[in-house]
Amino acid sequence: MMQFEKHSGLYTLYTEQILNISIEEAWLFFSAPENLNEITPPKMGFEITSKVDKRAYPGQIITYKVGLFQGITQNWVTEITQVKHQEYFIDEQRFGPYNLWHHEHFFEALSEGKTLMKDKISYKLPFGILGDLTHRFYVKNELKAIFKYRHEVLEERFNGK
Numbered sequence: 143m144m145q146f147e148k149h150s151g152l153y154t155l156y157t158e159q160i161l162n163i164s165i166e167e168a169w170l171f172f173s174a175p176e177n178l179n180e181i182t183p184p185k186m187g188f189e190i191t192s193k194v195d196k197r198a199y200p201g202q203i204i205t206y207k208v209g210l211f212q213g214i215t216q217n218w219v220t221e222i223t224q225v226k227h228q229e230y231f232i233d234e235q236r237f238g239p240y241n242l243w244h245h246e247h248f249f250e251a252l253s254e255g256k257t258l259m260k261d262k263i264s265y266k267l268p269f270g271i272l273g274d275l276t277h278r279f280y281v282k283n284e285l286k287a288i289f290k291y292r293h294e295v296l297e298e299r300f301n302g303k
Contacts, residue, residue: 143156143157143158143159144156144157144286144289144290145157146282151266152242152264152265152266153264153265153266153267153277153282154262154263154264154265155261155262155263155265155285155289156260156261156262157260157261157289157293158258158259158260158261159258159259159293159296159297160252160256160257160258160259160301161256161257161258161259161296161300161301162255162256162300162301162302163255163256163257163300164251164255164257165228165249165250165251165257166228167257167300168249168257168259169227169228169249170197172231172247172249172259173197173198173225173231174194174197174198175190175194175197175198175202175204176190176194178190178206180295180299181291181292181295181296182288182291182292183287183288183291185209186208186209186288187207187208187209187215188206188207188208188209189206189207190204190205190206191205191206191207191217192204192205198222198225198231198233199222199225200222200223200224200225201221201222201223202221202222203219203220203221203236204219204220204221204222204233205217205218205219206218206219206220208238208239210239216238216239217237217238218235218237218238218239219235219236219237219238220233220234220235220236220238220243221233221234221236228249228251229248229249230246230247230248230249231247232244232245232246232247233245233247240265240266240267240268241266241267241268241273242264242265242266243263243264243265244263244264244265245261245262245263246261246262246263247259247260247261248260248261248262259296261289263285267281
């Protein structure tokens with residue numbers, strides 16, 4: 143499931159996916175920043191540039207290089223602002239391409255050792271109406287492609303599909 147909304151000048155993207163792994167396994171994978179590379183499309187040239195030797199914790203700063211357009215990369219700095227073990231963590235962009243990027247990751251244990259993973263990403267683009275046009279014709283499609291890729295990688299890795 144993937145859904146976009148616009149409200150009060152913000153966009154929000156919601157995604158959900160059921161994984162055939164325990165909540166413990168899900169938490170171990172998703173709270174390890176180095177696993178971001180595996181679930182990010184290769185065309186983005188994603189590269190973590192900071193040392194990430196610990197699982198997500200409040201106050202953790204992670205720096206990346208991310209391809210915005212073909213051959214053009216941008217530095218991106220996020221902070222893990224909140225963590226509740228095996229329930230959720232939140233990352234927020236401190237510097238990067240968005241005026242606001244607030245990403246909530248939720249995990250819920252289901253029966254039979256499965257986990258429901260939900261994402262809620264609230265974001266705002268710069269440049270007012272030009273940002274809105276860029277969202278309509280580019281950013282929304284790029285985010286769809288990124289989260290579709292992630293969904294497919296996770297289906298293959300954890301759901302045997």
